[in-house]
Amino acid sequence: MNRFLSPRPLSRRELRGIDERAAKELNLPTLLLMENAGRGAAAWLADLAAPAVGGQVGGLPRILVLCGPGNNGGDGGVVARHLDAWGFPVRVVWFAARDRLSGDAASQHAILGASGIDQACWPEAHGEGEPSAAELDALVAGADWLVDGLLGTGLTRPVEGTLRRVVEAMNRSGKPAMALDLPSGLDADTGRPLGVAVRARATASFVAPKLGFGAEGASEYTGVVKVVDIGVPRRLLEGFLT
Numbered sequence: 001m002n003r004f005l006s007p008r009p010l011s012r013r014e015l016r017g018i019d020e021r022a023a024k025e026l027n028l029p030t031l032l033l034m035e036n037a038g039r040g041a042a043a044w045l046a047d048l049a050a051p052a053v054g055g056q057v058g059g060l061p062r063i064l065v066l067c068g069p070g071n072n073g074g075d076g077g078v079v080a081r082h083l084d085a086w087g088f089p090v091r092v093v094w095f096a097a098r099d100r101l102s103g104d105a106a107s108q109h110a111i112l113g114a115s116g117i118d119q120a121c122w123p124e125a126h127g128e129g130e131p132s133a134a135e136l137d138a139l140v141a142g143a144d145w146l147v148d149g150l151l152g153t154g155l156t157r158p159v160e161g162t163l164r165r166v167v168e169a170m171n172r173s174g175k176p177a178m179a180l181d182l183p184s185g186l187d188a189d190t191g192r193p194l195g196v197a198v199r200a201r202a203t204a205s206f207v208a209p210k211l212g213f214g215a216e217g218a219s220e221y222t223g224v225v226k227v228v229d230i231g232v233p234r235r236l237l238e239g240f241l242t
């Protein structure tokens, strides 16, 4: 976390603009930004989930990372790899068909596969069709902490179908969850859920807080918010720094 400069809350458009500039102008691969994002979130989660534990593998809480089809899911893959390297029992479930994953998310899926980390794509593992509430309840029941890598700033419409059922199961479980970038389903600009949204214990917000986090009732979904800096140089943040 950056104790020095922190950007003001940004809109979804401003955020995606910074992401694009970082990739285009700096020739900074988005995989590197994703690595910084996931590593920062994982380090915070390790402190939240295992505050007193250190140095031994036994007894670390079980982490279930739930990934969506895009780069928010890719962030989840990075979180899983770092927590696994620190000794946490980790499982990753992608709620997207393998051939639907592309770009950085597909890279992270391949890296997890090569790392021998327990991961599955729901459609392949459970057949087509919507997961049932009971199946999802059983999945999240086996975890102590959940990581929400379903949807980030790519959210463009109310959460429907499978992802809606996953969000509802996460909320029903009462398990503590860390949201990556923002709680899945929360509109970054209004701070209101689009249909449904994850009620997180903590939100690791990349680059800057989202405009909507200050809205009435948004903290029910974000929980405690921390900004995780991902290596965007100050020049790209000029004009946004408090």
Ligand SMILES: NC(=O)C1=CN([C@@H]2O[C@H](COP(=O)(O)OP(=O)(O)OC[C@H]3O[C@@H](n4cnc5c(N)ncnc54)[C@H](O)[C@@H]3O)[C@@H](O)[C@H]2O)[C@@H](O)CC1
Pocket (backbone or CB within 6 Å): 019, 020, 022, 023, 030, 033, 034, 035, 037, 068, 069, 070, 071, 072, 073, 074, 075, 150, 151, 152, 153, 154, 155, 156, 157, 158, 159, 160, 163, 180, 181, 182, 206, 230
């Ligand atoms: N671009 C970058 O440089 C970085 C992006 N990062 C991550 O990338 C995220 C944005 O990734 P993406 O643009 O791939 O999008 P997301 O991963 O947020 O969303 C994935 C896809 O879900 C689909 N979708 C949108 N609304 C939906 C809905 N209601 N129900 C079901 N599917 C829906 C869209 O096709 C979208 O592309 C950020 O929130 C952040 O977590 C980080 O890795 C940091 C670096």
Ligand SMILES: [K+]
Pocket (backbone or CB within 6 Å): 072, 148, 149, 150, 151, 152, 179, 180, 181, 182, 183, 184
């Ligand atoms: K999320």
